[in-house]
C-alpha cells in the first residue's frame with residue numbers, strides 16, 4: 001500500500017509568511033560580478049528590458065552607480081566576458097537647451113549618459129524601475145517579445161527649461177559590435193523601426209536584430225535621424241556601416257515631443273529576429289492597450305504560476321535565507337530564452353530556445369533542477385537542443401543570438417540528455433536524442449571549438465586526449481587535454497546509459513568502457529606543493545603525450561592560489577580550474593577514484609584540503625559537486641557541514657550576494673538544489689541527500705501532479721543540528737544517503753531526523769550511490785524496495 005496516497009495537496013505556506021513571489025529579489029547578484037539580469041522578463045522570455053549602465057554591464061544593468069547609457073530590451077543573465085545583446089537602446093532627454101534641437105546631446109551613449117539617483121532602483125519579477133538625475137523616473141514591464149517603458153517627468157519645467165522630451169534610438173549594442181544597420185522614422189506616427197547586424201557575445205558569426213518603437217502620451221514635435229554629434233529633421237531614414245578603421249559611427253533616429261499631457265511618455269518596444277514588421281506586430285499584439293498595470297500584472301501572474309509548484313515550511317528560518325532560495329529559483333528561468341516563432345532558422349511551429357550559455361555550466365544543476373521544478377519546459381528545451389542538432393548537425397554546448405558559441409570542454413549536452421532520460425522525461429524523441437549524442441562520441445567536426453569533440457582519433461586509439469594532440473580532422477583550442485579527457489569520459493558514460501536503456505547493448509558496453517578513460521591520465525607518483533610546502537598528497541592527473549610520456553602541469557595551476565585560466569587567456573590543460581579540483585570529476589566512478597587516491601580517509605582528506613586550502617573557487621561550476629562528494633565515502637554529514645560553510649556566507653540575497661557569475665542560473669539552481677536537500681549527480685538517477693535549509697520543501701510535479709516533500713524532523717533554524725540521524729521514506733526506514741527521481745515522479749515524503757553530531761546513517765558500503773566499478777551501475781534495482789506496491 002502506498003503511503004503517499006495520504007498526501008493529497010501541496011502545502012501552502014504559513015499564513016503569516018510572505019509568498020514565494022514576494023521573496024524574490026531580482027537585484028541580488030547585480031553587483032560584484034554576479035552579472036545577473038536585474039530587469040523585467042517573463043520566465044524564459046525573449047524580451048528582457050532594463051536600464052543599461054556603462055560599468056559592469058554584462059547583463060545591461062549593475063548596481064555599481066555607473067551612469068545609464070540607455071534602455072534596451074534584450075539581454076542575457078549571469079554570463080561572463082563580453083556584455084551580451086542590448087541592441088537598439090533608447091534614451092531620453094527632458095528638453096534640449098534653449099529649446100534648440102542642436103543643443104540636445106547625440107553622439108556616443110557614454111557621453112550622453114545620465115546618473116541614477118541613490119535609492120531609486122527597484123525590481124520585482126516582470127518589473128524594473130529607477131529615477132534618473134535628469135528628472136525622469138523610468139519604469140518598464142514586458143511581454144514575450146515587447147517592452148513597455150513609462151517615462152515620468154518628475155520636474156516639469158526643469159531649471160526654467162520648457163519640457164519637450166527628446167527620445168533617441170541608438171544603432172548600437174552593449175559591446176558596440178554593430179556592423180551595418182538601418183533606421184527609419186515615421187514623421188506622422190513617430191514610429192521608429194531599425195535593423196542591424198551584431199556579433200554574438202561568446203561565439204562565431206553574426207546575427208540580425210530588429211526593433212520597432214511606438215510612443216504615446218505626447219504630441220510629436222519633430223522627427224529625424226542623427227549621426228555622431230549632429231541631428232537633422234531630414235532625411236527620415238539612414239543606413240550606416242560599422243565605420244572605418246577604429247572609428248565607430250554613432251547614429252540613430254529621434255523623435256521630439258511637446259510637453260506630455262499627463263507627465264508620462266510611454267515607449268512601446270517590439271523586438272524580433274525576423275523583421276521590423278514582425279517586431280511591430282509583436283508589440284501591437286502584445287500591448288495593444290498600452291496599459292502598464294495590466295502588462296505588469298500579467299507578467300507577475302506568469303511568475304506566480306511558475307512558482308506555484310514549490311513550497312516551503314520555513315520553520316523559523318529568516319527571510320534573507322528564504323529570499324536566497326526563491327531568488328535562486330527565479331534565476332533558473334532567465335535562460336534559455338524562448339525564440340520559438342521569432343527566429344529565421346526554424347518554422348514557427350518548431351521549438352527553438354537560444355542562450356544555452358553554456359551547457360558546461362548548466363548541465364550540472366540547472367537542467368536537473370528543471371526535471372523537478374519545470375519538467376514541461378525541460379522537455380521543450382531538450383527538443384530545442386535536438387532541433388539545433390537537426391539544423392546544424394551537432395548538439396550545441398554554448399549557443400547565443402542564433403550563433404554557435406565556444407565549447408568549454410566536452411559535449412555536455414550528452415549529460416543533459418542522459419539526465420532527462422534516466423528521469424523518464426516525457427515528450428522527447430529518444431531515438432533522435434541517441435543519434436545526436438552518439439554523433440558526439442563518434443564523429444569529429446571540422447570546427448570542434450564550437451560543437452562536438454576534438455581529438456576523437458586519439459580518444460579512440462590512446463584512450464585519452466594527448467597534450468599537443470596531432471589532429472588533422474578538426475580544429476579547436478589545442479588545450480584543456482585533461483579536462484576534456486575527464487568530460488569526454490563522463491559524456492561517454494552518459495551515452496552508455498541511454499544506449500543501455502534503448503537496448504543498444506554493444507554500444508552501451510563500448511561507451512561504458514570509454515568512460516574509464518580518465519584513469520589513463522592518472523600519474524600515481526605526482527606530488528603537489530604550495531609555495532614550496534608539500535601538501536602531502538601523492539597521485540594527480542597529469543597531461544600526457546600521445547607516446548605515453550608525461551608532461552607536467554602544477555596541480556595548483558588555474559586555482560585561486562595561482563592564476564586564472566580563462567578561455568581566451570592563459571589556457572592550460574585544465575579549463576578554468578586546477579588539477580586539484582578536476583581530480584574529483586569522475587561522477588561515474590567515485591568508487592574507483594576513492595581506491596585510486598588510497599581509500600576513503602585519503603579521499604576525505606583531499607576533499608577537506610581542497611575546500612580549506614584556498615584552492616577551490618566556489619563561484620565556478622566544477623566546485624558544485626565537490627561540496628557533496630563526501631557522500632561517496634560514506635560521510636554524508638560532511639557534505640551537510642560543507643554546504644553550510646558556503647550558504648549564506650558566499651551565496652545570499654544581498655546585491656553582491658554571488659561569489660561570481662550566475663552563469664545563466666547555474667548558481668541559482670545550485671542554491672535551489674542544495675537548499676532543497678537533494679543534490680543531483682547530473683546524468684544519473686541519483687540525488688545526494690542532506691537536510692533542506694527549511695523545515696520542509698515540497699515540489700508538485702507538473703506532469704504527474706504528484707507532490708514530493710523533503711522534511712526535517714527536529715529542525716533547527718540556526719543550523720546547529722544539520723546531521724541526519726535517521727531517515728524514513730513514506731514512513732519506512734530509509735538508510736541510503738541518496739535517492740532517485742522516483743520520489744518526484746511518484747510523490748512521497750522523505751523525512752530526515754536531525755541531530756548535532758554525525759551519525760551512522762548513510763555510512764555503510766551499501767548506503768552510498770552506485771559507481772561503474774562497484775554495484776552494477778545502470779541497475780539501481782531495489783532503490784525503492786521499501787515501497788513495494
Ligand SMILES: *[C@@H]1O[C@H](CO)[C@@H](O)[C@H](O)[C@H]1NC(C)=O
Pocket residue numbers: 054055066067110111112113114
Ligand atoms: C559615464 O561613465 C563613463 C565611465 O563609466 C564615463 O566615461 C562617461 O564620461 C560618463 N558619462 C557622463 C555623461 O558623465
Ligand SMILES: *[C@@H]1O[C@H](CO)[C@@H](O)[C@H](O)[C@H]1NC(C)=O
Pocket residue numbers: 153154155156157
Ligand atoms: C510642476 O509644476 C507645478 C506648478 O508649478 C508644481 O505644483 C509641481 O510641483 C511641479 N511638479 C514637479 C514634479 O516638480
Ligand SMILES: *[C@@H]1O[C@H](CO)[C@@H](O)[C@H](O)[C@H]1NC(C)=O
Pocket residue numbers: 179180197241
Ligand atoms: C554591409 O553593407 C554592404 C553595403 O551594402 C554590403 O556589401 C555588406 O555585405 C554588408 N555587410 C553586412 C555584414 O551586412
Ligand SMILES: *[C@@H]1O[C@H](CO)[C@@H](O)[C@H](O)[C@H]1NC(C)=O
Pocket residue numbers: 182183184193194195237275276
Ligand atoms: C533594414 O531597414 C531598411 C530601412 O528601413 C530597409 O530598407 C531594409 O530593407 C531593412 N533590411 C532588412 C534586412 O530588413
Ligand SMILES: *[C@@H]1O[C@H](CO)[C@@H](O)[C@H](O)[C@H]1NC(C)=O
Pocket residue numbers: 043044338340341377380
Ligand atoms: C515557447 O514559445 C512557444 C511558442 O509561443 C510556446 O508554445 C511554448 O510553450 C513556449 N515555452 C516556454 C517554456 O515558454
Ligand SMILES: *[C@@H]1O[C@H](CO)[C@@H](O)[C@H](O)[C@H]1NC(C)=O
Pocket residue numbers: 422423424685740741742745
Ligand atoms: C523510468 O521508467 C522505467 C520503465 O518504466 C522504470 O523502470 C524506471 O524506474 C523509471 N525511472 C524513474 C526515475 O521513474
Ligand SMILES: *[C@@H]1O[C@H](CO)[C@@H](O)[C@H](O)[C@H]1NC(C)=O
Pocket residue numbers: 530531532533
Ligand atoms: C609551509 O608550512 C609551514 C608548516 O605548516 C608553515 O609554517 C609555513 O608558513 C608554510 N609556508 C608557506 C610558504 O606557505
Ligand SMILES: *[C@@H]1O[C@H](CO)[C@@H](O)[C@H](O)[C@H]1NC(C)=O
Pocket residue numbers: 545547548549
Ligand atoms: C614522447 O613525446 C614527447 C613530446 O614529443 C617527447 O618529449 C618524449 O621524449 C617522447 N617520449 C618518448 C619515450 O619517446
Ligand SMILES: *[C@@H]1O[C@H](CO)[C@@H](O)[C@H](O)[C@H]1NC(C)=O
Pocket residue numbers: 648649650651652653654656657658659
Ligand atoms: C554574501 O555573499 C557575498 C558574495 O559571496 C559575500 O561577499 C558576502 O560576505 C556575503 N554576505 C554575508 C552577510 O554573508
Ligand SMILES: *[C@@H]1O[C@H](CO)[C@@H](O)[C@H](O)[C@H]1NC(C)=O
Pocket residue numbers: 318320321648717718719
Ligand atoms: C539569517 O539566518 C542565517 C542562518 O542562521 C544567518 O547566517 C543570517 O545572519 C541571518 N540573517 C539575518 C538578516 O538575520
